[in-house]
Amino acid sequence: MKAFIEEWRLLISGKSVIVFIVMPLVMAAVFGYSFKNSQINEAPLAVVDLDHSKYSRELVEKLDASQYISVEGVYDNVIEPDMLFYNQHYVAALYLPAGLERNRLKGAQTNIGFYVDNTIPAAVGSIRNGVSEVIAAENAAVYTGGLKARGLTDGAIAGIATNMNLQQRLLYNPTSSMMMSTVLGFVSVILIILLGNATMSIVPRLRADGRLGEALASPLQLLLRVLPYSLAxxxxxxxxxxxxxxxxxxxLEANPFEMLIPFFIYTLLLSFFAMIIGWTAASPDKVGARSIILILPAFLLSGAMLPVMMLPEPLQYVTNILPLTWLLLFLRGIGFRGGELHYFLPQLGSAILLLAGMMAVVYLLVLKDRRAAVKLADAANEPVPASAPTQSVETSVSV
Structure with missing residues (x-):
């Protein structure tokens, strides 16, 4: 009983009891809100309409009316599927061939191409079902029970009953390999732990060694301290x-030299992000608990394990400030889909702007610590009040 009382007092004397109670509640709220959507509705679909007919436009409207599909772009000319998928604007593309309406009226079968970006298999299940449902409904609408009574052959009836034949192609990851999802997520988290902990402890280490003032005098020193870790x-x-x-x-279909540019931008983003998180820690041994701020959002919200589209819309905007989100965008677009670097110039520009923003935050923290140091110096050099010497003299006389 004595041991129980001792441990109970130790528990309630600090913050452990708060962590025990509050942390599960916070995690339950975060996980519950983040993953309340069990499927993706309104997945973005591109339609390449080569028929340019009244029926093809009606079919596009019916696809867009499905709860699983949002037709985000309709193209009138031939365009390669890769061009639609490089920047993650669409998760699938549907090709309506020329002669679609004519074949429907004649009862001839039409093959429709349906290309699916399967780099994140969890993102495409709903849209595949949605497109299949729409095509099946259109085929059923053509078929009537009296066709054979009109003298049509079995082949003609089969052609009308399955007027449109949907031919699916799973691109980039046809076998739904875990290498592009689970393995990728775990490998990314390991680097976040190593690089994040190293750069997170830079400022606390300088503070503990009494050399932070020297580094704050020239912010360029902080950049030079980050660079070795980013290069490694x-x-x-x-x-x-x-x-x-x-x-x-x-x-991996990327040019290996082109991938070095987004890799280096990512490691710089991660380094400065970690430095900002660990800035106020008193010493390096105090930054360990802050690693969760790096790891948990990266693992859950960046799209490493689950598609970003599955998250609530407010969280989708939050993902843009996470360094891992940008790594996955470049890795999937350039590495998995084989896109060339010039296709991603807008995204590279956005990532560099985010990097500039993080560096600006670091500079603001430098200015804040400089002002605090000046105030401490002023307080140390403050003149002694006039009453103090008088009191000292009186004391000596009395003695």
């Missing part, structure tokens, strides 16, 4: 994905 992280990424390609069969 870039090399680590490069080698890691090379091993995954050779040993695990990961699909």
């Amino acid at each position: 992280g870039c090399v680590s990424l490069y080698l890691t994905y090379g091993v995954l390609k050779q040993a695990g069969g990961l699909r």
Whole structure:
């Protein structure tokens, strides 16, 4: 009983009891809100309409009316599926061939191409079902029980009953390999832990060693301190994905030299993000608990494990400030889909703007600590009040 009382007093004397009670409640609220959507509705679909007919336009409207589909773009000319998928604007593309309406009226079968970006299999299940349902409903609408009575052959009836034949193609990850989802997520988290902890402790280490004032005098020093870790992280990424390609069969179609640019931008983003989180820690041993701020959002919200489209809309905007979101965008677009770097110039510009914003936050923290140091120096040099010497003299006389 004495041991129980001792541990109970230790528990309630600090903040542990608050953590025990509050932390599960917070995590339940975060997970419950983040993953309240069990499926993706209104998945973005591109339609390439080569028929340009009244019926093709009606079919597009019916596709857009499905709860699983949002027709985000209709193209009138031939365009390669890769061009639609590079920047993650669409998760699938439907090709309506020329002669669609004519074949429907004649009872001839038409093959419709349906291309699906399967780099994130969890993102495409709903849209595949939605498109299949619409096509099945259109086929059923053509078929009537009296066709055979009119003298049509069995072949003609079969052609009318399945007037449109949907031919699906799963692109980039046809086997739904876990290398592009689970393995990718775990490998990314390991680098976040290593690089994040290293750069998160830079400022606390300087503070504990009494050298922070020297670093604050020239913010460029902080940039120079971050660069070695960022370069090491870039090399680590490069080698890691090379091993995954050779040993695990990961699909990587990118130019290996082009991937170095987004890799380095990512490691800089992660380094400065971690530095901001760990800035106020008193010493390096105090930053460990802050790692959860890096790891948990990256693992849950960046799209490493689940598609970003499945998150509530407010959280989809939050993902844009997470460094891992940008790595996955470039990795999937350039590495998995084989897009060239110039296709991603707008996204590279956005990532650089985010990097500039993080560096600006670091500079503001530098200015804040400088002002605090000036106030402490002023307080130390403050003149002694006039009453103090008088009191000292009186004391000596009395003695």
